[in-house]
Amino acid sequence: MSTSEKIALIESCMDIEEGTLSLNDKLTDYEEWDSLTALSVFAAAEEKYDKMISGKAQEQVETVSDIVELLG
Secondary structure, three states: OOHHHHHHHHHHHHOOOOOOOOOOOEHHHOOOOOHHHHHHHHHHHHHHHOOOOOHHHHHOOOEHHHHHHHOO
């Protein structure tokens, strides 16, 4: 999975236009980012890419880059 595919997954879960996010963006800067969106991102990653992210790792996510790195 490419970086752009990972970002597109995040954008889709946030229900924002593709191409909106960049790696250095802080997720809390977007009103669309909340705990339910975070759960949605990690559930989608698990379903689509069979990638399980621990709760502890999820809590430490602050930027788009953090999620991209967790997805491997």
